[in-house]
Amino acid sequence: MGANASAMPGEPNGLMRPKLEDIPESCMALVLSYLDPPEIAKLARINRAFRAAASADFIWVPKFPSNYNFILSKLPDQGLITMDKKDIYARLCRPNSFDGGTKEFWIDKTTGGTYLSISSKAMAITGIDDRRYWNHIQTYESRWVFETSARLFGFSHVYAQICQKMNIFLLFKENLHLSEDFLHNCFTFLGVQIFKLRRLYLD
Amino acid sequence: MSSSTELTEKKVFLLKSLDGVIFEVEESVxxxxEVIRELIEGDCARPFISLYNVTSEIxxxxxxxxxxxAETCSGGTSATIADEDLKTFDNEFMNVDENILLELCSAADYLDIKSLFELTCRTLASLIKDRTIxxxxxxxxxxxxxxxVEEKAVRKEFAWAFK
Structure with missing residues (x-):
């Protein structure tokens, strides 16, 4: 009984050298949680224990954008919510279209930064939101493949891609005045506050 | 023997490692x-506490x-200086061989020392980073x-990360 251990003088060398797999899964998972998603995915291939650790929900939750519940609620596929967090992450790394296919959302797999790509068809422009003034021309550049010109005002090129965390960039050529509601919606989606937007927008 | 109660006054506890070495530590330490705190509270810490999973080295x-x-936190220095100091100490402290680091990690887990556990895990993470499988x-x-079959399945499961 109690006789088991204490007096054992013996072999301190070679005795009890822990290997990584002797370490409890919670520890492995915590180690993984400090890494970025592609690293975690890579390490899942080490062995079974790592694979199990890499599937723990608590690792993935902090990698999501802060407003991810809102984002999930927007996406058409509501089955997502019940999936494992790691699978949700994988899903969000692919472009997910919503709002009748006029917008796409995805996250950067390494940083978790959010991206929103908006078709010109989803844009609303202050003052000239009359579709008769819009002309859609395909270009090589983006998946949306639209160059929009609002003929009346001579806007030659509208293209918006917005991302958060890494950078926020808006490419609105020629001072296009997109309606505030529209921008507000986009930025709520990205979890960016509107005051940031205004400054960027006006610059 | 076991009633060496003089020790109680100084509030010193004895910890015995796997290989039989006894360490004397003050209560604040x-x-x-966490494991030992519970033993102390439960009054089970006499005459010494045997730690079967931890070698004397660790x-x-x-x-x-x-x-x-313990010293830094109770030293009366301002929080920011103490923080800085601990950070430097932690960095130095983590400058050990990988095997030791692993043992420290499992010891911290076993002894339930949250800050050390997190520190070792973070350090392990930075060591693993950028290495191949x-x-x-x-x-x-x-x-x-x-x-x-499993290997194929894992590759498929995480294929998204390598596209």
């Missing part, structure tokens, strides 16, 4: 080991860590125990 390091943290297996002496 001992209570940082226990010495653990005690050094807890001592430094084969390197990591070698580094930690673990084997690939996947069957061919």
């Amino acid at each position: 001992a209570v940082q080991l 226990l010495a390091l653990v005690i050094e860590y807890c001592k430094h943290h 084969i390197e990591v297996r070698k580094m930690f002496n673990v084997e690939n125990d996947f069957s061919v």
Whole structure:
């Protein structure tokens, strides 16, 4: 009984050298949680224990954008919510279209930064939101493949891609005045506050 | 023998490592080991506490860590200076061989020292980062125990990360 251990003088060398797999899964998972998603995915291939650790929900939750519940609620596929967090992450790394296919959302797999790509068809422009003034021309550049010109005002090129965390960039050529509601919606989606937007927008 | 109650006055506790070495630690240090704090509270800490999972080499390091943290926190210095100091100490402290680091990690887990556990895990993470799978297996002496089918499945499961 109690006789088991204490007096054992013996072999301190070679005795009890822990290997990584002797370490409890919670520890492995915590180690993984400090890494970025592609690293975690890579390490899942080490062995079974790592694979199990890499599937723990608590690792993935902090990698999501802060407003991810809102984002999930927007996406058409509501089955997502019940999936494992790691699978949700994988899903969000692919472009997910919503709002009748006029917008796409995805996250950067390494940083978790959010991206929103908006078709010109989803844009609303202050003052000239009359579709008769819009002309859609395909270009090589983006998946949306639209160059929009609002003929009346001579806007030659509208293209918006917005991302958060890494950078926020808006490419609105020629001072296009997109309606505030529209921008507000986009930025709520990205979890960016509107005051940031205004400054960027006006610059 | 066992009623060496003089020790109680100084509030010193004895910790015995796996290989039989006894360490004397003050209460402020001992209570940082959550496991031991519970034993102390339950009045089960006499005459000494046997730690069957920790060698003397590692226990010495653990005690050094807890001592430094206990002293810095109670030293009356301002929080920011103490923070800085601890950060420097932690960095230095983590400058050890990988095997030691692993042992520290499992000891911190066993002894339930949250800050040390997180510190070692974070350090392990930074060591693993940017290494190939084969390197990591070698580094930690673990084997690939996947069957061919499982290996395929994992690759598929995480394929999104490599596109």
